[in-house]
Amino acid sequence: MKLTVTEWKELFCLIAERIEENKDRLSELDRAVGDGDHGVTMSIGWQAIVKKLEESQGADCGAVCKEMAMTFLNAVGSSVGPLYATAFLRGASLLQGKEELTEEDVVAFWQAAVSGIQERGKAQIGDKTMLDAWLPAMQALEQARMQGRGLAECMEEAAAAGEQGMKATALLVPQVGRSSRLGERAVGHLDPGAASASIILTAFAEGLRKTT
Numbered sequence: 001m002k003l004t005v006t007e008w009k010e011l012f013c014l015i016a017e018r019i020e021e022n023k024d025r026l027s028e029l030d031r032a033v034g035d036g037d038h039g040v041t042m043s044i045g046w047q048a049i050v051k052k053l054e055e056s057q058g059a060d061c062g063a064v065c066k067e068m069a070m071t072f073l074n075a076v077g078s079s080v081g082p083l084y085a086t087a088f089l090r091g092a093s094l095l096q097g098k099e100e101l102t103e104e105d106v107v108a109f110w111q112a113a114v115s116g117i118q119e120r121g122k123a124q125i126g127d128k129t130m131l132d133a134w135l136p137a138m139q140a141l142e143q144a145r146m147q148g149r150g151l152a153e154c155m156e157e158a159a160a161a162g163e164q165g166m167k168a169t170a171l172l173v174p175q176v177g178r179s180s181r182l183g184e185r186a187v188g189h190l191d192p193g194a195a196s197a198s199i200i201l202t203a204f205a206e207g208l209r210k211t212t
């Protein structure tokens with residue numbers, strides 16, 4: 001399986017669609033533990049990405065990712081902006097000059113992106129953040145790849161692990177970020193960042209199924 005620049009862009013446009021469909025739910029989740037604006041924030045960032053991709057002249061997948069990084073950062077002022085901008089930039093560094101992506105390229109992109117999120121956000125599994133979805137997803141992705149599975153199946157495994165990780169955040173006490181001030185009161189509520197991460201993973205896996 002190989003992905004063209006156009007197909008690469010389409011995958012991220014599908015993510016934006018799914019974020020848009022879930023923005024009210026994401027904001028509702030955030031009202032329980034934060035400012036209540038996570039859905040709106042993610043919507044603004046991803047809709048800006050869609051607009052940029054529609055007019056993008058980026059000739060290779062790395063250039064496209066750099067455009068997404070700066071677009072998201074400029075559109076989103078909250079803490080999530082730098083996290084996803086870092087993710088896209090880290091991923092972009094591996095895709096420079098590539099007009100077509102192999103399955104290994106895509107796996108490496110996500111691993112680098114999530115590594116960037118962790119380095120920037122300084123969180124671990126169990127801290128009740130988006131990394132409670134992202135890190136299990138990457139572990140599942142790597143494991144499925146080592147077992148010789150194709151990219152689409154690998155991403156489905158990653159999405160399933162990310163969803164499980166997201167659901168597990170309901171049991172956690174937040175250790176970092178604004179929600180950490182709530183302490184035990186946050187128990188019983190899903191982390192909105194993990195929820196949006198799960199949506200991103202699921203949408204990407206869905207897009208790959210449509211591409212194959």
